[in-house]
Amino acid sequence: MQDLSLFWTLPRSELFKQINSSEKGLTEIEALKRLTAQRKRLKTARPWYNDLLLLLAQFKSPLVLLLVFAVILSIVLGEYSDSFIILAVLLTTGILGFIQERNAGKAVQKLQELVHSKAMVRREERKFEIFIDEVVQGDVVILNAGDIIPADALILESNDLHVNESALTGESFPSEKFAGICSSQQLSGASNALFKGTSVVNGTATVIAVNTGTGTELGKIASSLEHSVTITAFEKGVIHFGYLLMRLTVIFTGLILVLNVVFHKPFVESLLFSLALTVGLTPELLPAIITITLAAGAKRMASKKVIVRKLSAIQNLGEIDVLCSDKTGTITEGIVKLNQAVDASGKENSKLLLYAYLNACFETGFSNPIDEAIRQTQNIDIASYKKCDEVPYDFIRKRLSIVVSTDGKHIMITKGAVTNIIDVCDKIETAEGVISLNGIKEQLQTKFSELSKEGFRVIALSYKDVTGDPVIDKDDEQKMIFLGFLIFSDPLKQGILESIQELRGKGIALKIITGDNEHVAAYLARQVQLKTDQLLTGSDLHDLTSDALKRRIEQTDVFAEILPAQKERIVRALQQAGHSVGYMGDGINDANALKAADVGISINNAVDVAKEAADLVLLDRNIDVIKDGVEEGRRTFMNTMKYILVTTSANFGNMFSMAIASLIFPFLPLLPGQILLNNFLSDLPAISIASDNVDEELVVRPRKWSMSYIWKFMIVFGLQSSFFDFATFGLLYFVFHAQVTEFRTAWFMESLLTEILILLIIRTQRPFFKSKPSRYLLLASLFTFVVCISIPYLPFARLFELYPLPVTLFGCIIAIVLLYVIVAEISKKLIIKKI
Numbered sequence: 001m002q003d004l005s006l007f008w009t010l011p012r013s014e015l016f017k018q019i020n021s022s023e024k025g026l027t028e029i030e031a032l033k034r035l036t037a038q039r040k041r042l043k044t045a046r047p048w049y050n051d052l053l054l055l056l057a058q059f060k061s062p063l064v065l066l067l068v069f070a071v072i073l074s075i076v077l078g079e080y081s082d083s084f085i086i087l088a089v090l091l092t093t094g095i096l097g098f099i100q101e102r103n104a105g106k107a108v109q110k111l112q113e114l115v116h117s118k119a120m121v122r123r124e125e126r127k128f129e130i131f132i133d134e135v136v137q138g139d140v141v142i143l144n145a146g147d148i149i150p151a152d153a154l155i156l157e158s159n160d161l162h163v164n165e166s167a168l169t170g171e172s173f174p175s176e177k178f179a180g181i182c183s184s185q186q187l188s189g190a191s192n193a194l195f196k197g198t199s200v201v202n203g204t205a206t207v208i209a210v211n212t213g214t215g216t217e218l219g220k221i222a223s224s225l226e227h228s229v230t231i232t233a234f235e236k237g238v239i240h241f242g243y244l245l246m247r248l249t250v251i252f253t254g255l256i257l258v259l260n261v262v263f264h265k266p267f268v269e270s271l272l273f274s275l276a277l278t279v280g281l282t283p284e285l286l287p288a289i290i291t292i293t294l295a296a297g298a299k300r301m302a303s304k305k306v307i308v309r310k311l312s313a314i315q316n317l318g319e320i321d322v323l324c325s326d327k328t329g330t331i332t333e334g335i336v337k338l339n340q341a342v343d344a345s346g347k348e349n350s351k352l353l354l355y356a357y358l359n360a361c362f363e364t365g366f367s368n369p370i371d372e373a374i375r376q377t378q379n380i381d382i383a384s385y386k387k388c389d390e391v392p393y394d395f396i397r398k399r400l401s402i403v404v405s406t407d408g409k410h411i412m413i414t415k416g417a418v419t420n421i422i423d424v425c426d427k428i429e430t431a432e433g434v435i436s437l438n439g440i441k442e443q444l445q446t447k448f449s450e451l452s453k454e455g456f457r458v459i460a461l462s463y464k465d466v467t468g469d470p471v472i473d474k475d476d477e478q479k480m481i482f483l484g485f486l487i488f489s490d491p492l493k494q495g496i497l498e499s500i501q502e503l504r505g506k507g508i509a510l511k512i513i514t515g516d517n518e519h520v521a522a523y524l525a526r527q528v529q530l531k532t533d534q535l536l537t538g539s540d541l542h543d544l545t546s547d548a549l550k551r552r553i554e555q556t557d558v559f560a561e562i563l564p565a566q567k568e569r570i571v572r573a574l575q576q577a578g579h580s581v582g583y584m585g586d587g588i589n590d591a592n593a594l595k596a597a598d599v600g601i602s603i604n605n606a607v608d609v610a611k612e613a614a615d616l617v618l619l620d621r622n623i624d625v626i627k628d629g630v631e632e633g634r635r636t637f638m639n640t641m642k643y644i645l646v647t648t649s650a651n652f653g654n655m656f657s658m659a660i661a662s663l664i665f666p667f668l669p670l671l672p673g674q675i676l677l678n679n680f681l682s683d684l685p686a687i688s689i690a691s692d693n694v695d696e697e698l699v700v701r702p703r704k705w706s707m708s709y710i711w712k713f714m715i716v717f718g719l720q721s722s723f724f725d726f727a728t729f730g731l732l733y734f735v736f737h738a739q740v741t742e743f744r745t746a747w748f749m750e751s752l753l754t755e756i757l758i759l760l761i762i763r764t765q766r767p768f769f770k771s772k773p774s775r776y777l778l779l780a781s782l783f784t785f786v787v788c789i790s791i792p793y794l795p796f797a798r799l800f801e802l803y804p805l806p807v808t809l810f811g812c813i814i815a816i817v818l819l820y821v822i823v824a825e826i827s828k829k830l831i832i833k834k835i
Contacts, residue, residue: 007210008154008182008193015154019210021138023156025122034136038213055098092680117608119150122206132608139209145202145365145392146588146607149194151209152216155179160392160474161203163194164591164609168217174201187217199609201588202394204364256659263663272672273662289643289686296690297636305619306629307604313615315640316598317582317633321702322574323503324511324567324597325584327524328369329621331512332490336369338377339456343484344428344444351429352484354380356461359413362387362402370459373488388470391477395515395564395589399424401477403470410470413463414477418448421460421482428482437482447485452519455527457488497528499623506630507701508582510623511574513559513567515589521560530557537561541569549573564589571596580702584618584626586610601626634699639689641703642763646686648714649758653721654751661729667740669729673800674748682755684784688776695764695771716831717762717824721754724820728813736809745792745802746813752788753817756781761824765832768825 007015016022026034117132120142127142132150135141141150155161155177162174168187175191182192194207196216213219257274261267291311298308308314328334341353360374361382385404393400399416414421422444428437444460451458462480466472493499500510512530514521522532536544536552538561544552553573562570567585571593574581583590583597586606594600594613602614603621611617618625661669670678728750732738738746760781764771773781791797792804805813 004210006185008190019138021208025140026138028123031123031136031139035134038136117148117611135209135212137209137212141207141209143200143205143207145200146609147200148608148612149196149198151196152211153194153207153209155192155194156206156208158205159203159390161205162201163198164201165198168195168198203392256662259663273668290640292687293636293640293690297632301629301632304628305625307617307619309617310615313599314633314636317630318637319580319702319704320582320599321507322509322511322579323582323626324513324571326514327512328490330584330623331492331496331524331528333493334369334621336373336488336490338373338486339489340487341484344430349484352461355413355463355483356415356486358382358385358404359402359415363400364390365392389472391472391474397474399477401472403466403472405470409465410467411463412466412472414480415459415461418458418460421462424477425462425480425482434481449519451487452517453523455520455523457490457516457520459486461486492527500528503627506627508630511557513562513570515562516560518560521558525558532558535560538563538566541566550577553577567593568596631699634703635694637703638694638698639692642689643686644710645713645762646759648710649717652714653718654725657722657725669747670744671801674744677800678748678752681752681784681787685756685759685777685780688780691774691776692763693772693774695766712831716827720823720827724816728816731812741801741803742805746805746809748802749788750813750816754820756784757821758824761828
C-alpha cells in the first residue's frame with residue numbers, strides 16, 4: 001500500500017488516482033472486495049487463539065503458577081502421590097472458569113453489537129447506512145452534526161463544519177474545517193481533513209475515506225488507548241481487597257511452611273500443603289465471578305431494553321443517587337406537536353407556516369423533534385421552491401438558516417430561540433406591513449414569557465430578501481424581519497409522576513437539565529412535583545463560583561437555559577457534593593456530561609457521539625427503564641458481594657483452622673489434593689451466584705463498597721467458623737480417636753458442607769429459609785451437597801484418600817453442621833442489626 005499519511009497535502013486528482021476512487025465513490029461490488037481485504041488485514045487473532053489466551057489467563061495467578069512449579073518439582077523428585085491429582089484439579093478448575101467467562105464474553109459482545117454506530121455512504125449515486133467499521137478506503141461519506149467520523153478522510157464539500165478533535169489533539173475547542181488545499185505537514189494544521197474517532201460538532205460535510213482501521217491516526221495509537229480503561233470505585237475496592245488478602249495469605253502460609261519444616265515434617269509434603277492452602281485461601285475466582293456476574297446482569301438488563309456498552313458501569317448504576325436528564329422524551333412524551341404559527345399580534349399566519357415548512361424541509365442537519373413536528377403539520381406544496389444554501393444549527397447561535405429561490409427571488413429564512421432571533425432582527429412584519437422593531441421588542445418578550453409560563457415551547461422565525469447573493473454564512477444573520485412565533489406542545493408522559501416517585505423510593509433524586517427557558521422548565525417541574533423555588537438558569541451558573549454552586553446544587557431540582565459546557569459543570573458539582581450521578585442525554589452537547597457522569601446513559605436513536613460517550617444505551621426512552629436498570633445494577637452489585645463475603649468468612653476461617661491444625665497434630669489435617677478438591681467443589685455454587693435472586697429490600701437504596709463492613713463480616717464469621725472447626729478437631733481426635741484417613745474425610749466433609757450452607761445463609765439478610773435462591777444456585781448447592789455426602793463411596797474417592805465414615809461419626813459431623821447453621825443465622829442477625 002502507498003503511504004498516505006499526509007494525504008491532505010496531495011492534489012485531489014492525485015489522491016483519487018492513488019486510492020482508485022472518485023467523487024462518486026465506489027460501486028457496491030468494489031466496496032465489498034475492499035471490505036473483505038480490510039477485514040483480513042485487521043484480523044490479528046483467530047477466535048481459537050483468543051480462546052487459548054483466555055484459557056491460559058485462568059492460570060495466571062502467581063500462586064497457582066507457584067503450585068504448578070512445586071508439583072512438577074515433586075514429580076522430578078519422585079513424589080507422585082498427590083502430584084497428578086493436584087494438576088488434574090487445577091486443570092478442571094481452570095476449564096470451568098474458562099467456559100463461564102467465554103460464554104459471558106460472547107453474550108455481552110452480541111448485546112453490544114445492537115448499538116453499533118453507523119455511517120452514511122454514497123455508492124452508485126445511492127445512499128446507504130452501514131456500520132462504521134464497514135467503511136472502506138474510497139467510500140464517499142456524508143456527515144452531519146453529531147456523527148462520529150469513521151475514517152481519516154479528505155473533505156470534498158463542507159458547510160459551516162466544526163469538529164471536536166480532542167481525542168487526537170487534546171484541544172477541547174472545536175476546529176473549523178473546509179474543503180480546499182492544505183500544505184501543512186502537521187495533523188493539527190490539516191484544515192481540509194477529518195480523522196477517525198473525532199466527531200462533528202456542527203455543520204455538514206461530504207468526505208472521501210482515505211485511511212481506515214489501523215492505518216488511521218487513531219489506529220496508530222489504538223494499542224495504548226485500549227489499555228486506558230477507567231476503573232470504577234467498586235473495582236478499585238475489589239482489587240485492593242484482593243491484593244490485601246493475597247499478601248496476608250502468602251505471609252501466613254509461608255510462616256506455616258517454615259514451622260512445619262521446623263517440626264521435622266516432610267518438606268515436599270509441607271510445601272505442597274502450604275501452596276494448596278494458599279490457593280484455597282486466595283479468592284482466585286473473584287475476577288471470573290465479577291465478569292460472569294456483570295455479564296449475567298447485562299443480559300437481564302437487555303431483556304429490560306438496556307444495552308450495556310461498558311460492563312464496569314453496571315455496579316456504578318447501582319450506586320447512583322442522582323439522575324440528571326432533559327425533560328423531552330423523559331418527562332414528556334417526546335412527540336412534539338406544532339399547535340400554532342402566529343404573528344406578533346397572536347393571529348394565525350399562513351406565510352409564517354410556509355416559511356417554517358420550507359426551513360424544516362430543506363435543513364439537512366441532525367434529526368430533531370421540532371423540524372419533524374413542522375414537517376408533519378400539513379402537506380404544503382413547495383415544488384416551486386429550490387434550496388440554494390444553508391447555515392446549520394449550532395448551540396451557540398441557536399439558529400438555523402436556509403436560502404430558497406422562487407420566481408427569481410432568493411429568500412433567507414432563519415428560525416431559532418426567540419431571544420436569539422430577536423437579536424438579529426431590526427424590522428417586524430405586521431398586518432399593516434413591515435415596520436421598525438424598535439419599541440416592540442419588549443412586547444415580543446412579554447408574549448414569549450406568557451406562552452412559556454403555560455408550558456408551551458416557543459421558537460421564532462425571521463426572513464430577509466437576499467436576491468442576487470444566495471450564498472450565506474452565519475454573519476448574514478442580521479438586519480432580518482421578524483415574522484412570528486411557532487408554538488409547540490409536548491404533553492407529560494402518562495404515569496410519569498408515579499415513575500418519579502418510584503425513583504425517589506429507590507433513593508434516586510431526579511434533576512432536570514434543559515436548554516428551554518425557565519418558565520417552560522418550571523411549569524413542567526411543578527406538574528411532576530419537583531422544587532422550582534431554587535431553579536438555576538445558565539446565567540445564574542455563570543455568576544456562581546464552584547463552591548457556591550456546590551452549596552446550591554443540593555436544593556436545586558431544575559436547571560434551565562443551560563449551555564452545553566454547563567452540563568458537565570453541574571455533573572461535577574454534584575459529584576463534589578458526594579453524589580453518584582447518572583446522566584441521560586442524546587445530543588451533541590451531552591457528550592462531555594455523559595463522560596463526566598458516574599454512569600452515562602443514552603438512547604438508541606441518539607447522535608453517534610452521545611452513544612459512544614455513554615456507558616448504557618436505552619432501547620426505550622422511558623424513566624421506568626432506568627429504574628429497572630438501577631435495580632439490576634444493585635442486584636449485580638449484591639451478587640458480587642456475596643462471593644466476597646463467603647470468601648472472607650467461612651472459607652478463610654476453614655483454611656485458617658487447617659493451617660493451625662497442621663502445627664498441632666502429628667499429621668496434615670488435609671492432603672494438598674483434598675484441599676484443592678474442596679476448593680473446586682465449593683466454587684461450583686459460587687459461580688452460579690451470578691444468577692441468584694436478590695431480596696427486594698436490598699435494592700431499595702444505593703449500595704456502595706464498604707471495606708469496614710467486609711472486615712467485620714470476616715472477623716465475626718471467620719472466628720465463628722474456626723470455633724466449629726476446632727470443635728470438630730477435638731471431637732475427632734480426642735473423643736472418636738479417629739484414624740488419619742477418617743480424620744481427613746470427616747474434616748473434608750464438615751468443611752465443604754459449612755461452605756455450601758454459609759453461602760445460602762449469607763446471600764440474604766432474611767432467615768435463609770425465607771429467601772428463595774435462584775434455580776441454578778439451588779441446583780449447584782444441592783449437587784455439591786450430594787457429592788460431599790456420597791464422595792467417600794464414589795470410584796475416584798481412593799485417589800483423594802477419602803473413605804466411608806462410621807455411622808456415629810457421620811451423624812456427629814451432620815449435627816455439628818446443623819448447629820453451625822443455627823449459630824450463623826443468629827450471628828448474621830446480630831451483625832446486620834449492629835452495622
